[in-house]
Amino acid sequence: MKRTLLSLGLIASLLFVFACERKGGPGAGGNSGPIVIGYYGDLTGRTSNFGQSTKNGVEMAADEINKAGGINGRQVTILSEDDEGRPEKAATVVTKLIDQDRVVALLGEVASGNTLAAAPKAQAAKVPMISPSSTNPAVTQVGDYISRVCFIDPFQGAVMAKFAANTLKAKKAAIMLDFNSPYSRGLTEFFEASFTKLGGQIVNKQSYTQGDRDYKGQLTAIRSTNPDVIYVPGYYGEVGVIAKQAKQLDIKAPMLGGDGWDSTQLWDLGGDALNGDYISNHYSVDDPSPAIQKFVAAYKARNGNVPDALAALGYDAMMVLADSIKRAGTTEGPQLKDAIAATKNFIGVTGTISLDSERNAVKPAVVLKLQDKKYIYVETIYPEGMSAPATSPAAPATSSTESTTAPGSSPANPGTAPAPAKAASPAVETKKPAASPQ
Ligand code: PHE
Numbered sequence: 143m144k145r146t147l148l149s150l151g152l153i154a155s156l157l158f159v160f161a162c163e164r165k166g167g168p169g170a171g172g173n174s175g176p177i178v179i180g181y182y183g184d185l186t187g188r189t190s191n192f193g194q195s196t197k198n199g200v201e202m203a204a205d206e207i208n209k210a211g212g213i214n215g216r217q218v219t220i221l222s223e224d225d226e227g228r229p230e231k232a233a234t235v236v237t238k239l240i241d242q243d244r245v246v247a248l249l250g251e252v253a254s255g256n257t258l259a260a261a262p263k264a265q266a267a268k269v270p271m272i273s274p275s276s277t278n279p280a281v282t283q284v285g286d287y288i289s290r291v292c293f294i295d296p297f298q299g300a301v302m303a304k305f306a307a308n309t310l311k312a313k314k315a316a317i318m319l320d321f322n323s324p325y326s327r328g329l330t331e332f333f334e335a336s337f338t339k340l341g342g343q344i345v346n347k348q349s350y351t352q353g354d355r356d357y358k359g360q361l362t363a364i365r366s367t368n369p370d371v372i373y374v375p376g377y378y379g380e381v382g383v384i385a386k387q388a389k390q391l392d393i394k395a396p397m398l399g400g401d402g403w404d405s406t407q408l409w410d411l412g413g414d415a416l417n418g419d420y421i422s423n424h425y426s427v428d429d430p431s432p433a434i435q436k437f438v439a440a441y442k443a444r445n446g447n448v449p450d451a452l453a454a455l456g457y458d459a460m461m462v463l464a465d466s467i468k469r470a471g472t473t474e475g476p477q478l479k480d481a482i483a484a485t486k487n488f489i490g491v492t493g494t495i496s497l498d499s500e501r502n503a504v505k506p507a508v509v510l511k512l513q514d515k516k517y518i519y520v521e522t523i524y525p526e527g528m529s530a531p532a533t534s535p536a537a538p539a540t541s542s543t544e545s546t547t548a549p550g551s552s553p554a555n556p557g558t559a560p561a562p563a564k565a566a567s568p569a570v571e572t573k574k575p576a577a578s579p580q
Contacts, residue, residue: 176219177212177473179204179463180239182250182260184227188352188379191405192252192452196274197222198445199456200249203464213467221245229259236260240267246473247271249459252452253377254278254325261288268475270482272463274455275424277401278328282501287479289501291459291490292424293525295325295400299332301422301507301523302373302398307340309509309521310396310420312370314345318360318384320376321349329375329400345369350380357384361391369395377402382411389415396420404451409515416512424451425492426508426519437491451492458490504528 181200183193204218212218221243223235232251239245240263248264248271251257257276264271265285273281273290277298282288306312315337320326334344345367348360361384364372372388374381374397381403388397397419404423408416427438427448437457441449449457462485467473470481488495493505506524510517524530 173472173474174216176217177467178219178221178243178245179460180236180243180245180248180250181220181222182225182232182235182239182248183222183252184256185222185224187227189227189253189377189405191378191407191450192275193224193227195405195450195452196250196252196456198441199274199449199453199458200460202441202444202453203457203460207460207464213464214471218464225251225256225260227253227256229256232256232260233263236263236271240264240269245269246475247463247467247478249274249456249463251276253323254281254328255323257281257288258284258324261285264288268479270463270475270479272459272482274459275401275452276325278324279502280324280328286483286501287475289479289482289485289497291462291492291495291503292455293505293507294502295328296332297525298400298422298507299329299334299375300336301509302400302420303333303336303340303342304523305420305422305509305521306371306373306398307337307342310371312342314343314367314369314371316346316348316364316367316369316372316395317344318348318350318357318364318372318374318376320380321351323352323376325377325400325402326375330373333373333375350376350384352377352380354380355383357387358391361388361393365391365393371395372397374398375400375402378405378408378411382408382413382416385412385415385419401451403512404517406447406450414514417514419512420520421510421512421517422507422523423510423517424505424507425454426510426517428519433489434491454491458492458495461490462488462495 181197183196184190185193201220204220207213208217221239223239225232225235236248239248248269251260251273252275254276257273258281261271261281261284265287268287270287275292276290277292277295279294279296282290306315317330319330338344346364348363350357350360372395374384381399385397399421401423403421438449441453465488466478466481466485470477483497483501486496495503498504504525506522508522509520511520
């Protein structure tokens with residue numbers, strides 16, 4: 143009996159010591175030894191391209207940092223967890239990375255719904271989290287330990303609304319949304335607000351849920367309202383199938399989407415049915431800027447494929463984190479989160495990254511046209527108050543045959559901080575590429 147009490151006491155004090163250690167300073171070894179960073183994403187499941195590509199980008203950045211001597215002399219170790227694209231699992235793996243692996247910071251997730259489920263765990267434990275690519279505004283509203291290196295959806299929704307109304311001259315739009323996804327619901331709301339403000343009309347709205355296979359009922363209803371464009375703010379797993387079924391129903395109106403379409407796997411699902419559709423995204427691989435072309439070449443050599451926006455944002459998130467640790471001079475959560483929030487004019491692959499007072503990056507978006515299994519650069523749209531760099535690079539090497547529109551500047555040049563400009567109305571400004579020399 144006495145012995146049992148004694149060992150219970152021992153276990154209790156050991157638990158106490160562990161608990162104190164987590165509180166006193168997260169990360170294996172405090173301020174010496176390797177810097178342990180947690181990555182979480184969907185490495186398996188329906189949109190596993192998201193998690194895999196991002197992981198490749200994060201690891202490539204970590205390798206480059208380590209080869210160059212690490213951060214303040216310390217090497218970086220990335221511990222990765224698969225959340226299978228499920229919100230509950232995202233919260234579980236983040237809890238494991240925090241409590242068991244004692245990571246000093248977290249990178250992830252891609253899908254806003256998964257980040258929203260995991261972020262409260264990081265906030266409660268005071269472990270800074272940077273989402274590379276979750277664009278729903280609520281993500282960073284979870285708390286001051288949560289930030290991101292991408293633009294947010296009020297902007298992304300307005301970008302496509304403006305493109306639809308001004309460039310495609312669309313008057314009537316239908317929307318097909320992924321009902322349970324915060325990302326899709328947010329984009330629907332923001333697109334709708336901007337499109338109607340520009341004089342357009344939403345003629346029909348339909349919804350689906352992830353994993354559905356038959357969209358013909360919704361598409362038939364949409365067809366009967368004869369829209370000029372159909373906005374589908376979903377993820378590639380469903381969008382490819384939707385595009386195919388729309389063509390089977392002889393729907394001619396182009397479909398418009400957001401960054402959630404970005405995946406090479408989209409083509410396996412949608413094939414030629416995607417030709418003539420458009421998406422908004424974070425960067426274009428065709429951007430001739432040397433910084434982007436260097437990244438694209440290095441990524442191709444390492445992974446054997448062209449980096450999508452996810453890979454580029456994963457790379458940028460890791461680089462911004464490393465830069466913040468360097469500036470903070472410590473991996474302690476409270477100081478590190480302040481250093482991340484103070485990020486200004488960081489030259490990334492996806493543009494110049496400056497975080498606003500809500501820890502969201504303010505950056506331009508690109509519009510890409512889908513044609514023959516390629517995402518072709520069409521134009522760059524800037525947030526209000528930001529304009530194209532004064533000295534813009536030449537037009538992308540592989541321009542769309544239809545991009546013979548007004549001359550102007552090319553995609554955001556990550557080597558140049560955009561010059562501030564007068565506030566524009568509406569909230570976005572467009573720049574088109576110069577016609578490509580044929
Ligand atoms: N922005 C999407 C979201 O918030 C995720 C995403 C980003 C998907 C970039 C593809 C490319 O849910």
